[in-house]
Amino acid sequence: MTANAHQALHWLSQQCRLIDAAARGVVFLGEPESGSYRAVATWPGDFTAGPAVANAAQAAVSQRAIVFTALEAAAAKSGAPGEVAAAPLIIEGRIHGAVAIELPRATNGQRQAIAQMLTAGSAWFGQCAMDADSARTKQLALTTDLIATALAPRRFAAATMALATELATHLGCERVSIGLVRERRVKLTALSHSTGFSDKQQLIQTIEAAMGEALDRETTIACPAVSDQNPAGGLAHAQLVRRHHMKAVLTVPLHRGQELLGAIAFERGAEQPAFDAETVTLCEQIAALLGPILELRRREERPLHVAIRESLHARLTRLFGPGHITLKLATTVAVALVALALLMPGQYQVTAEAVLEGTVERVVAAPHKGFLQSVSARPGDVLAEGATLATLDDRDLRLEQIKWSAKQQQVSSEFRRALAEHDRANVGIMSAQLAQAEAQLALIEKQLARLQLTAPFAGIVVSGDVAKELGAPVERGQALFKIAPLEGYRVILKVDEGDIADVRVGQHGRLTLTAAPGEGLPIVVERVTPVAVADAEANYFRVEARLDRPPAFLRPGMQGVAKVDIESRQLAWIWTHSLFNWLRLELWSWLP
Structure with missing residues (x-):
């Protein structure tokens, strides 16, 4: 447990006044039993502890007892010889720091009295620290319980009702009411110890009026007033106290940042104590904590149309309300652009994928059946007219040429013999066979001449990657290359x-x-x-x-x-016509 600096300063001022009117002191505090403590309070405020004072405090901590140390005139702040009385601050058996008081030179009897006052004072300081820590622990437990109560129920109405009942129980109130802002006025949402109520009840209307007074003033209102910081209640608060026999009413606004979300009204009956400043502060802290949580729970259960309406209202408020200069400028620019799009014409264009082709494309095909012997061109090659593209294997044709050449020689020999023997019938037959052999040889010669495939004109090879198919068979008329001119x-x-x-x-x-x-x-x-x-x-x-x-x-x-x-058409039509055409088609397909 640790004491705060404010409490230490108050205690130190009282100790110095009790010991001697000229006493000056300092309180050192830190983590329990750490051995490292820093000055957190001095009395009077302009007093600066010197090395002698700090050493005395360290000695008291080390010895765990009250010590007196002589102080020379040069080291004393008063300029006269004196001494330092130092005592450890022990809370629940552990040292939390020390107090060191500089005072005029004292007698033995005075030292005993000072030691007794420091012993009693340090005990009282420890008790105050424990009481303050216990109060903070209770407040922390209350805060944790309230958060759990607000988040546990599945429905928002059950959460607010449980929360109001929990607040009434912990804070000793006869009734606690929670109201939230709806359509610019506060509406009662939950009432402690009650599962239902009617908006037409006079009590409910009075409570809502009291909440409205607190929201109009944007501050906490207590009736009767607690301090100058909490103004007295208005007419609605007075009526709530008088008509319903309440001793005190406290209304605290719920807010999230600068946005007012609602209010919580605390009521105490005639047999209960009025609200004090500490309770008012606690209620304000609770309201500051619960406001965002309740708003989050409420937003989670909104119907869709309510969510849309509230979102639109919030954006319009930001747009037309005070501030938000950047949003206003951006909206103005956007509206100007939309108006420009609706009024300004533009060039309507049809966009399409495109590919480039040659005006003329010539296919180079295989002249007859055969096999690829060599390939000299690939797609992308730029060729001159007559350049070699590929060559077909000529071995079969060469064998066929040799065959028909021998056949020609044989038939020619038989033809001459028939002439010599004047065998007219045989001459006619041999003459026909000789013509056949010569025709076949001429055909083979032409086929041999066409084995080399050449470019019909200067251009670029568009397609025909047959280099990896060397030795593969080709059919007559099979397209091997496609060539296009460059111009x-x-x-x-x-x-x-x-x-x-x-x-x-x-x-x-x-x-x-x-x-x-x-x-x-x-x-x-x-x-x-x-x-x-x-x-x-x-x-x-x-x-x-x-x-x-x-x-x-x-x-x-x-x-x-x-x-x-x-x-030329309007820019708005250019940008949206595709979408509207699609919507018209979809609607037509769905409508009966």
Whole structure:
């Protein structure tokens, strides 16, 4: 247990006056049995303890007894020889500090009297400290009980009723009432020792009027008045005392910060004591603690419409009430922007994903069945006209060429023999077989010539990564490469089906590519495909556009975002039309 500095100063002043009119003293306090104590009170107020005084106090603590130490004239504050009387401050058997008093030189008889006064005084100081600590402990227990009472019940009404009853029991009141502000007036919420009451009862109306007086004055009101700090009650308080035979009424406002939440009215009957200053202070502390807790419980049980209404009212109060300059400026700017959006026109644009394609794309296919022997080009390669793309394996054709070459020589020999023998029938047959062999050799020569796949014109390889398929079989007509020229491009827009009705041929816009986000390329819509294309996300329409001035860095396959200028419309419509269209569709789908 420790004593506070205010109590120590009061006790020290009394001790110094009792011992000697010229006595000066200091009280040292600290943690019990710590051995380290600091000065918490001096008498008179301008007295400064010197080393001799501090040493005397330390000696008293060490010896656990009263000590007297001589004080030379140079060390004494009075300038005359004196002495220091020091005594330990023992509370419940433990040293909490010491008191040291500087006084004029005393006789042995005077020292005995001083020692007796210090012994009695230190005992009285310890008792006061224990009493004060016991009072604080009781107040702490009361506070804890009240918080538990306010939070334990599940319903707010039960919590306030239990809280009012608990307050009446602990504070010795005949009746305790709790009222909260509703629609700018206080309404009684709970009455101690009562589960229900009627708003039309005269008692209830008088209590509410008394609470209203306290809230109007924004201060605690006691009737009769306790001190100048607590003004006497008004008419409602006087009526409550007179008509209902009460000895005293105390009304304390409930608040959270600067916001008044309600009030608590404490009433004591004729056989109970009136409220004193200490009780008023305790009630004010309880109200300061319970106000935010009750408001939190009340807000938890609000219906939805009440919560919305109160939230809107609070925001409007902040907006139109005093203060909150930043909120007012922000609201003014927001309103100005909204008004500007409603009145100011803007350019309505349709935004769509876009990809760049070549105007002409040539497919290079396999001329006949075979196997890939080598690949010289990959997607992204820029090629000149006639550059080699890939080569097919010619071994099968070479064998076929050797076969038909031998066949030609054989048929040619037989043809000459038939001529020599004038065998007309055989000459005709051999002549047909010889023509067949020559045709087959000519066909093989052409096929051999086409084994090397070349670029039909200068351009870039758009697709056809077959380098990893060397030796794989290919079929006749199988597409191996796709080549596009470098000078001709078209833009393919994927326009959402909700915006396609606004897109027309000839409209202008701009294209921003991922490769060049800072550069907008002008485009013109040339074709709108009337058939929707479905993908995993949504349906879209394919719209073709041309580039007015294509830069040199363009390549087929580049992607970006295109915006097509439609017409001038209000900014509010531009920002909200998609949402309203979606809402109209959803409502239509749900309505019968």
